[in-house]
Amino acid sequence: MDVPPKSSFILFLLFWFPIISSLIAVRSDFGEEEFSEDLLLKPLPDRKVLAHFHFQSRAPLSDSFGRHHHLFPKAISQLVQKFNVKAMELSFTQGRWNYERWGGFDPISSSNAKPPGVELWAVFNVPPSQVDTYWKNLTHSLSGLFCASINFLESSTFYSAPEIAFPPASGNLRYGTLPREAVCTENLTPWLKLLPCRDKAGLSSLMNRPSIYRSFYHSQRLRLTLSNSAADELNSGIVLEQTLTVLLQPQIVGAGMNYGSEKKLQPSWSLSSIFGRKVNGRCVLATSSSVFLQIDGDLFTQLENLQKNTAIYAADDIGAEELTSNHGFELSIKPDRVHKEVEKGSSILYEYEIKEYTDTEQFDLSLTWKHPVVWSSPLPPLHASRFLMGSGNERGAMAISLKQTEPTGGFVCANCVEERCELQVNVLQIVPWYIKVYYHTLQLFVNEQRQAVTDFVEKMRVSPSEDKVSPGLMELVLKFPCDLKSAVLSVEFDKGFLHIDEYPPDANQGFDIPSAIISFPNFHAGLQFPDNSSLSKSPMFSKLQEKSHVLSYTEVLLVPLTTPDFSMPYNVITITCTVFALYFGSLLNVLRRRVEEEKKRLIDEANKKGLLRRVLTKLTAKFRRRSSEDPQPPSASSSSIMSPRLILKVLIVAGIAVVWQYYSR
């Protein structure tokens, strides 16, 4: 039964041909589909380290491969094809981004700081009437894909269609959030599955689950964009960006807390100390794989000052060499490239390209501080916070407060329209329907003075909520003078009642109002590097240079609503039934009763029954006489006989009950 060698070779060929041919195809068309991985590290003023992973996959839109892809995840491309998604962003976040300490005016914060829970928006390439159906299908697909309850966004009470205040605004946009969604490793695993190397090789191998989920903030994001510009063939296609932003606290060596001293050394860290792992090498499928280390502009100026103060150092020339061997800190590995922003006092990027490493020599970048430095992150133009006002279960108010962050006051004229300096602020506020917002109560206080809303609002779009159908949506385009110190928007609302089966589990916690989005279209977060440093082919590098709106999310609010006592439906039913029975019983009685007729009837009955009763009483009397030989008056009035008997009966029953109770124990 052995197969001749020739035929076995043919079989072998038959078996392996598709694989080999596909391998060849990969070789030949590698420029078409590409994948790249990057990691950005950034020390933060409050002793934490930001790690931002950025994976980008790109696939051409053409059907040259049929339905197959080499690097690009098939699930995503199917999603794009099936639901006509033009652009989409899905983020899973745990924790809050601290705009004051971690920055609010840089590309990372404005595009990667997300509200807690799940946020999803998508733009569809379909006629407006079909957008809702496509959205619903998309939510279900994503829900299955990412093991999350995104399918709750299907309900029209959870999503809305912002048009003017949301940056990628367009007619076919749908936006929804689930603030209470818990994010964990079950959401990360499917996300990692979309990467060609998963977390087996390359930078993603750093993602040690315990260290990631111990972080102070982590946000995993997936963004799809469909660029089909006919002119630029190379750029057309699906671009899938996957980012993971984590904030880690390096272990403080020697936890001696010396209080009261301002001069505290920042904790030194290395990749292995913050992640517990090192980089073994690049993902072989990635076209570029690099690690960046960003030094904030303010930190750089502080370091420069430090250098000037220490007179030992002769500052002659500021070159790349000097930048790498900075006085304030020390890097374990010499960077491959150093990029410096063109503006004065701007940030520096150190770039490392990941090569193949052996087991003995792994990539483990470490940063050691030598001198204590104090600096601050770039702050957003206005500090936005939102809070609830009022007490009680009936009504309340919600306020968004915007405060100038620069204590000196006045902005750098970012977008000066003629001589008037204006600061544009877009506000997007989505409110669930059970918070019944009265939009006419919208009040605006500018610099502590109440002002007419119309003086500052350039554009406004309000779609009031509809009970159990759609949430309320308020979009505002506000224009403030540049010398704005503070502005407060407040709006009042009534708290609604839900039907008993509409309450979510743990209803007594309260109900969430999703984050409002405050964006500043005049301000662009983006690093500007000189042209000669654009040697780097890394997509992250270009992403950092991209001009994006400065955007910040406010806090999620928790509104306590009236909740029924879920544990006592039985009591409620019993009491209600009793009350109803009493009410209807007495009502019917009153309506039905005719006193005169009843009286007549009673008399008639008494007459009729008289004979029977007499016989009965005689019989009982006889019976009694016979049994107890006790002479009793035979014609005693029955009522006087009956009452002691009744008492006797009651006593007997009570006695039986007591005895039974006693012996049943």
Place this chain on the structure above:
Amino acid sequence: MVGSDTNKLKPRPIVRLGILLISHCFFVSVVCLTAGVLALLLLPVLAKNTYISENALMPGSSNNMLSSQDVSEANKLVKDLTSLELRSRDSGIESQRLIAQYMSDLGAEVTYHKFYPQLHQFHPLQFFSGPDSGIIGKNNSCSSLGVNTVGIIRAPRGDGKEAIVLVTPYNPTKTGMGEALSLGIAYSVFSLLSRVTWLAKDIIWLVADSQYGEYSAVADWLREYYNPVFGNVNTGDTCKERNILYEPGQKPYADRKLYEGFKRAGTMAAALVIKVTTESDYFEDSLNIYAEASNGQMPNLDLINIVNYLAVHKQGLRVRVKKMLSLLNSSWLNTLGVIFEYLGQIARSLNPQWKFGIPATEYVEGIATLASSLYYQGLGVPTGPHGAFREYQIDAITLEISPKVSLTKMARHNEFLLRGGRLIEGVIRSVNNLLEKFHQSFFLYLLTSPSKFVSVGVYMISFALLVAPLPIVAASLHSNANNSDYNFTKEKSSSRATSGSKDDVKHRSWNWLNSAKKVLIFHLWGAVVSLLPYFVCQMPNFTPTTSFLVWALLSGFSLLILYLILGSQFSETAAFQPRDKEWTSLKSVTISASFIGLCLMSVINFATAEIGALLIVPMCLIARPLKLDIEAKSRRTFAKAACNLILGFVGFPPVTYVLFKGAFEGFHGINIGEFWNWVESLWAWNSATYLFIGMVHLPCWALCIHILFHPC
């Protein structure tokens, strides 16, 4: 029930029952009253042990993480504060800056909240309006500026929707050792919480500037938190800003350019006020729990339960709640306790499963605690800064920890701080576990000991029994009056022609309206009397005694005026009624009115209603014209009259107050001005008890007196 058929025209059984009760109203009212008082006295016996109702709380299920290092840092803060106090006289700002420095070194967000403490004033129209931003006093002087220091720790992975508040009242100008230690306890917990990873809710530490009162500092901060006023802040502009706090260069490491406005951290889940008192007369460290907020509102019982559980089982502290100490030595209570104990033993010998009866000493303690619980709930004045939180539906309690030895001994500081800190840590950890807000356990309860409580279902019985005779007696009086009227008019009409009989029937059924009018006038007078203090306290330079006298004079005057204006009408209309029967109808209406008043009050503040019922009900039930009793000239009627007089005397609110005060604190040094002060405190705290006294108790008393001296 064959027999019932024969009696043909018998009304329905429920009506029969009613008629039975009404016909035996004397017997019923005596039985109900004694049963009501007995039920009240039985409450300590019926009290149940507390238990943790919410499973999510899981107190004490985790090991304490508070280490001696945190404590030694806290001790350093305590030493710094006390040395600062010794070094410089004007250390107010310095010490606050020191606390802020310590807070921000832990990585907390620190802000100062400046406020102008409000004087409590009587606003008749804003009685029940609750926390309102509109009532900002006009006469705030700039000199009385208070500065609260607030530190916020953001939960590392939390969503920031909820927060737990720690409050330590602190007087920066006069720091005692106790206050410094309470700061130390809070600081040790705070420093631990700034490092832990399990936090789900933000932590707010409020160092309340208590130089103008603990309550007002906390209330002002809460008002700013929940009801901020935007625009037209005139108080801030007129006063010269004291910006000493924000000197350049003083800002900590990372917060150089931070936003310095008021900071918030979501909905508050619970609040703990920490205090340390210096003196303790016990032989072990003890913990006092204060829970009563305004108008008898209590925090959820679970909060007290956690504290009690952790303090007793984990930290070995002796937990106490307030007691009426004078009751502890009373012999009649002791006898009662012995009787109950004996009864309990008998019951247990009959059936070992009847767990009835407690030891007599425990009973007396229970009664003392219950009395204090009733009194402080009934008073309606919060017993500490935690009361300010209840206005916003936040559960809060004050924990007063007192060490067994004097605080000046430095050696024991660390141990004391460790104990206190671990207790607070455990409570915070427990509340942090809570997913929902406190809702599982009781809100309406009376404590008979820190670990025993009487729930609303049980203590309602005694009130219901006390109040039950009122409608019965009112109905019986009404029917009696009608019947006698009927007889009276029958005689009259028989002598006259039959033409007037229809009119008489009409009068007969409506003549209670005259009494109702009278009662209404008295209640109106009560309302006027309760408004009068507003005008009296406008007068400057009045001592409490003169204020009280002016108030009393004005009250009498207003009664006279009201009587002259409105009373002249019904004296005419009353001519239809025989004078000797007028008082029964008046009494019946009075009793109905007091019944309605008591029932309404029981909804607002149960304890007040309970105490009020104890005073009013016997007075109302027994009220009867003295003239009748004296005319009858028997021993029984004299006793009745004496009873009436005594009850009428005791029922007068100032007399009641003086008697109670004398009974509990001794009679020396009591003057009538104290009553004025007491009333002033009631209205200043918007207590509903004030309204009850003014609009239910006082008119009832006046009506009873009116009946006593009725010329029949």
